[in-house]
Amino acid sequence: MGKSAADVILDTLASAGVRRIYGIPGDSIDPLVDALRRNDRVKYVQVRHEEGAAFAASAEAKLTGGPAACMGTSGPGSIHLLNGLYDAKMDHVPVIALTGQVESELLGSDYFQEVNIVKLFDDVAVFNQALVNPKSAGALAERAVREAVTKRGVAHLNLPVDVLREDGGEPVKEVKISFPRFQPDLDEALELLNLSERPVVMIGGGARGSSKLLDEFSEKLGAPVVYALKGKGVLPDLDPKVLGGIGLLGTRPSVEALNKADLLVLLGTSFPYVSFLPSRCKVVQVDSDPSSVGKRVPVQVPIVSTVEEFLRAAIPKLKEKEEKFYKSMERAKEEWLRELSKEEQSDRKPMKPQRVAAALSRAVREDAVVAVDTGNVTMWGARNFKASGKQTFLFSAWLGSMGFATPAAVGAALSKGGEVVALAGDGGFVMTMTELITAKKYSLPIKVVVFNNSKLGMIKFEQEVMGYPEWGVDLYNPDFEALAKSIGADALTIEDPKDLDSGVREMLSSEGPFLLNAVVDPNERPMPPKMTFAQAKNYVISLFKERLEPS
DSSP states (O other): OOOHHHHHHHHHHHHOOOOEEOOOOOOGGHHHHHHHHHSSSSEEESSSEEEEEEEEHHHHHHHSSSEEEEETTHHHHHHHHHHHHHHHHTTOOOOOEEEEEEGGOOOGGGOOOOOOOOHTTTTEEEEEEESSSGHHHHHHHHHHHHHHHTTTTTEEEEEHHHHHHHBBBOOOOOOOOOOOOOOOOOHHHHHHHHHOOEEEEEEEEEGOOOOOHHHHHHHHHHHOOOGGGGTTTOOTTTTEEEEEEEEEOOHHHHHHHHHHOOEEEEEOOOOOGGGGGGGSSSEEEEEEEEGTTTTTSSEEEEEESSSHHHHOOOOOOOOOOOGOOOOOOHHHHHHHHHHHHHHOOOSSSSSSSHHHHHHHHHHOOOEEEEEEEEHHHHIIIIIIIIOOSEEEEETTTTTOOOOOOHHHHHHHHHHHOOOEEEEEEEEHHHHTTTTHHHHHHOOOOOOEEEEOOBBBHHHHHHHHHHHHHOOOOOOOOOOHHHHHHHOOOOOEEEGGGGHHHHHHHHHHHHHEEEEEEBBBOTTOOOOOTOOOOOHHHHHHHHHHHHSSOOO
């Protein structure tokens, strides 16, 4: 017998650039686990919950742009993968999910842990197949990677345990994936760019990797830059052109610039909250996915292209200093930063969460990876953490899942290394805090900052603006410092804001995993920009109505 189907799958994945598989062993994937034991090109990373495996793989794919992989055994192990896989699906990153299955002869017999995994994964996956013939193992594995990378999503292979043990033939030794080069006609776009007096550039995740080109483009155009959540960190937040985020997590100068704009240039974003976008200006949209162009707002000039290719080809005329629109927004930005600094420098107790985020942004390395969880902490990370322009920010941007940050930090530390900092609310951290054990097991020096307010703070705020009484959001938390130390990680609790800077320095200078338990004000509201509480209430209610009304 030649190589088993399990060996062939791993060899093919290795040839396609997969370097790690996150997961937990189980009887139905034991042939795959044993093949991992013998494989020197693909490393096995033992997590403590399969959800953490999928989040770590999703974060690795977001960070590297290449395929990452996770696995789960039949039944519950594979089901646990789904939340993290939906994160990969909705943020459009390539993840390979390998799931176990009972022996093929037992399928349909209601056997122990028999679940129709292929049917279950049909919505989350762009490619979804069961391995029926062991000799097709290499071809299916190669196809899975190809589909995941080209379609930017999850590819799933369901693997019956008996088929994994059989002769799999030969692996695919070389996997080459090429993309067509787009050559759009830019004449109409350049005409609009050059005629515009108040252009605004809005970027999303598609602009990552194009920082220098984007900086040159927006400077020539004289355009302020605003960003959707996935565009955080592409340019420095303190760059005069960068006005900050948009939407509920955004900034006041971004709102003002968009309200004045006569041209909106959308680069690699499909921002969903269209009420924040200008309704009476022309739009140029650049996206590599044709289905995203014009999805949200009417577009005068649609361009199917990567952001990088567009920026290399579209060179607008250089506007004179006095013509540059972003110059007229400098005072608005300065006023906004002064307003933010009041909370960021506050000595009040309980400690302001804004102060924690600002202290971190001053102290972490300029090339760090920053993983931010979902909840109020998303606001503090997006608004009060001033990006250097060289850092990479990881969010569960479209799924918006709590529990993302800690396993994402694990995936980032393994795939990129360097300084990795996770910002998590106490609610989100507890959901996946077991992955701090993973960090300790593999000596990963991730730094986890828990914004501990003993509340589900975002839900509390939503209840308030909807007119409901606060209910069901109080959290009974463990002693996070003691918990981390019981794992073998270093930890520190900070309650006094005057101790914050020294505590952050201690955390960042530590060699191994570290948990900073920052006790913060539970009543600090994540207010949208340029809104009073009453306005925020009306706005959130309108959003819920939009969800209930047919489109």
